[in-house]
Amino acid sequence: MEINSTRDLILDSAQALAQTRGFNGYSYADIALELGIRKASIHYHFPSKNDLETELLSRYRTGFVSELQKIELNVNGSIEQLQRYAQMYATTLSNNRICLGGMMASDVGALPETLTPSLVSFFKEQVDWLANIMDAGKKAGELNFSGSAQSHATAFLAALQGGLLMANAMEDEGVFKRLRQTLINTLQ
Amino acid sequence: MEINSTRDLILDSAQALAQTRGFNGYSYADIALELGIRKASIHYHFPSKNDLETELLSRYRTGFVSELQKIELNVNGSIEQLQRYAQMYATTLSNNRICLGGMMASDVGALPETLTPSLVSFFKEQVDWLANIMDAGKKAGELNFSGSAQSHATAFLAALQGGLLMANAMEDEGVFKRLRQTLINTLQ
């Protein structure tokens, strides 16, 4: 079970494709070509595409949660924590990708329903984490907003997801940079 | 050239499919089945899928611009105008669809590049219109925000697009309703 196992390489390739071309915009043949292996070998690790997609989302969620923990642990101050959060999306954009969760949400009507609960949990995890940060920031006098932290957290996440879509389509990272600053300014 | 011409019915069907299953998530066969005609008849009206997609986006843009004009003409007050704008997205959501522009943006990596300029124009039209409304609202003392109207317009649109994705995936119209109110409250 080495680090760059074929299984992981398949997931990496599938994720890159899913984040650029859509959840139904790539095939086993695409991955096989990129990795220099055969389609059947991918079916060995992920018998059906549903299996691959399930694992893709699960891995993405786990990775995201671990990033959130790192931010809480290593970054001081709610404003800087929100900045770091938004920074993750900016990094995704600079790789010409959008969020896997956002991509999946856009394709939810064409996806097996078994994936939906995990996707919903993904969004809830994000919103809950953001709401916690915002609550703490307000109590500490760093942030200033009216209404619930939950609703501002939803708006913050929605704007990042939508901004990622727009900036990626417009091929304009500046759009996203300004959006990011506007969102954080509004909370102060 | 009657109102419900086959050509229009094809576009209607394609649009519904594109807004629910993705821009690459439907086929000529799907449309043919829904309309009770043959695939070849669709090719008669739209020789290639690129032709269909181009027309789809063009029609959507035109329709949207005409809605914006109606709002400016018939609705008084920037706050109410923004409410009506957001209302259009809520209607889309209640049809279990997302914005065609947002869907297209999410699939931009898998779409012919010929479509991109029109998509970029779509977003710019929206942002410019919103920025105009916001500028007027600020001058009239109805709205209150710091920073440029352009950046708040971008944030507003991005949040609606992202919120549509999330609320649709979560099958929760309440999420979108609260988001909408939060966005407008923040501008006051």
Next chain:
DNA sequence: TAGTATACCTACTTACTGGTAGGTAATCAA
């Protein structure tokens, strides 16, 4: 050393994709 599991492979199937060739019935203009 014999048996089993792992991780790949070639070669295939079925179903669906966008697209084309060519035919037909109805309408319309000269």
Next chain:
DNA sequence: TTGATTACCTACCAGTAAGTAGGTATACTA
């Protein structure tokens, strides 16, 4: 009334999708 145009049709094509059957080499295990 002839000839063109419109709006459909049947029947097909090559390519690609996900998925399967069955083979092979290597490693681990009893």
